[in-house]
Amino acid sequence: MDHFNYSGGVLHAEDVALPEIARAVGTPVYVYSTATLTRHFNLFRQALAWTEHLVCFAVKANSNLAVLKLLGDLGAGMDVVSGGEYARALAAGVPGERIVFSGVGKTRDEMARAIAGGIRQFNVESEPELLALSAVAQEMGAEVPIAVRVNPDVDARTHAKIATGKSENKFGIPISRAREVYRLAASLPGLRVVGIDMHIGSQLTDLDPYRQAYRKMAELCRALRADGHAITRLDLGGGLGIPYRRDNAAPPLPLEYGEVVRETVGDLGCEIEIEPGRNIAGNAGILLASVIFLKQGDGRDFLIVDAAMNDLIRPAMYDAHHDIVPVVEPAPGAEPHPVDVVGPVCETGDTFARAVPLPRVGAGDLVAFRSAGAYGAVMASEYNSRPLVPEVLVSGDRFAVIRPRPSIDEMLSRDRIPDFL
Numbered sequence: 155m156d157h158f159n160y161s162g163g164v165l166h167a168e169d170v171a172l173p174e175i176a177r178a179v180g181t182p183v184y185v186y187s188t189a190t191l192t193r194h195f196n197l198f199r200q201a202l203a204w205t206e207h208l209v210c211f212a213v214k215a216n217s218n219l220a221v222l223k224l225l226g227d228l229g230a231g232m233d234v235v236s237g238g239e240y241a242r243a244l245a246a247g248v249p250g251e252r253i254v255f256s257g258v259g260k261t262r263d264e265m266a267r268a269i270a271g272g273i274r275q276f277n278v279e280s281e282p283e284l285l286a287l288s289a290v291a292q293e294m295g296a297e298v299p300i301a302v303r304v305n306p307d308v309d310a311r312t313h314a315k316i317a318t319g320k321s322e323n324k325f326g327i328p329i330s331r332a333r334e335v336y337r338l339a340a341s342l343p344g345l346r347v348v349g350i351d352m353h354i355g356s357q358l359t360d361l362d363p364y365r366q367a368y369r370k371m372a373e374l375c376r377a378l379r380a381d382g383h384a385i386t387r388l389d390l391g392g393g394l395g396i397p398y399r400r401d402n403a404a405p406p407l408p409l410e411y412g413e414v415v416r417e418t419v420g421d422l423g424c425e426i427e428i429e430p431g432r433n434i435a436g437n438a439g440i441l442l443a444s445v446i447f448l449k450q451g452d453g454r455d456f457l458i459v460d461a462a463m464n465d466l467i468r469p470a471m472y473d474a475h476h477d478i479v480p481v482v483e484p485a486p487g488a489e490p491h492p493v494d495v496v497g498p499v500c501e502t503g504d505t506f507a508r509a510v511p512l513p514r515v516g517a518g519d520l521v522a523f524r525s526a527g528a529y530g531a532v533m534a535s536e537y538n539s540r541p542l543v544p545e546v547l548v549s550g551d552r553f554a555v556i557r558p559r560p561s562i563d564e565m566l567s568r569d570r571i572p573d574f575l
């Protein structure tokens with residue numbers, strides 16, 4: 155359930171009519187709902203209420219400081235994968251003790267900054283990283299908590315570009331070598347082994363891969379304890395999928411996911427960490443756009459909107475589906491008209507959907523791309539010199555611009571023309 159509903163024939167974000175936001179901020183613009191973000195975060199907390207836990211929001215899904223502050227104030231931890239994300243989490247007021255640092259390629263500089271600023275744990279993904287982190291920690295006279303990310307070789311049954319738990323993926327250490335790598339970790343100065351980490355992929359719509367992976371984790375936990383490691387924490391990653399189509403069967407809910415966690419690793423007495431991103435933010439946001447032209451093609455019509463692949467790249471990158479709806483509800487009995495919804499960017503891939511039945515909308519009308527709160531604004535670029543898309547946060551009947559649209563002059567002012575030209 156989200157908080158984007160029609161009221162009086164107009165799509166609202168909570169109590170704010172979307173045309174009001176379009177008038178104030180222009181389009182395209184991302185709009186997020188505090189009520190949905192809060193609700194989704196709380197669902198995970200409820201799902202793990204039976205045990206000591208920390209829900210670490212995957213910052214990569216939506217890294218706006220206002221979103222991070224909202225979740226941080228609710229008690230969320232943060233899962234970060236770069237120095238920039240780490241800095242965002244801190245700037246949003248989340249203490250280092252609630253930040254976990256993941257990622258296959260942390261630099262020494264990123265490690266040092268996170269150690270200096272405070273860190274809950276590093277999720278280490280390779281032996282060279284263990285050695286580097288040990289060296290950095292020693293130089294700083296620190297002892298840093300670590301978990302090793304283990305690759306369980308489980309098929310997450312999701313899009314190949316976002317599956318991370320198979321042996322051919324770059325992530326983690328093969329589970330078959332985990333005991334040897336933990337031995338190395340325990341022998342290195344500056345590191346304190348506290349847990350095991352796993353993340354098998356994103357947009358999982360089936361709980362079975364989790365079940366398989368977490369069973370392997372439980373087995374590994376017992377083996378590592380027998381080897382003398384004090385494993386007190388399990389980081390189970392994120393990845394729980396969301397419904398992208400309103401008319402489809404919904405993927406499992408956090409509560410059902412929580413039951414799988416309990417059933418597979420619940421008896422180990424470990425503190426549980428999870429790293430959901432999309433499930434919290436995805437359906438808490440929409441991308442609001444205006445129609446520029448309705449153009450007749452040969453056998454098809456194109457609805458050209460002012461949002462493009464640079465603003466929302468998921469359809470071009472993963473053939474992802476986003477429901478596209480008119481902001482003003484069609485009159486009862488209005489005939490839907492199939493259109494290809496496209497953006498202004500000069501690539502054929504700048505196509506959001508083909509032959510979607512939309513009621514007649516024309517130039518100046520507003521449309522909304524649903525399920526755009528995760529991996530939307532964060533993946534936006536300025537391709538075709540289109541200024542970065544702005545973001546708005548709604549709370550009840552109020553809204554605030556949480557990232558303004560840069561002017562074209564601001565965009566140009568970042569470039570430098572060197573003296574030798």
Ligand SMILES: Cc1ncc(COP(=O)(O)O)c(C=O)c1O
Nearest residue numbers: 212356357392393429430431432
């Ligand atoms: C290490 C890690 N944790 C958490 C996530 C969050 O995934 P999702 O947004 O699918 O929950 C990702 C992305 O897949 C990730 O790479």
Ligand SMILES: N[C@@H](CCCC[NH3+])C(=O)O
Nearest residue numbers: 316356357468472528529
């Ligand atoms: N960017 C991807 C998700 C990546 C998950 C990264 N760990 C998407 O939009 O679906």
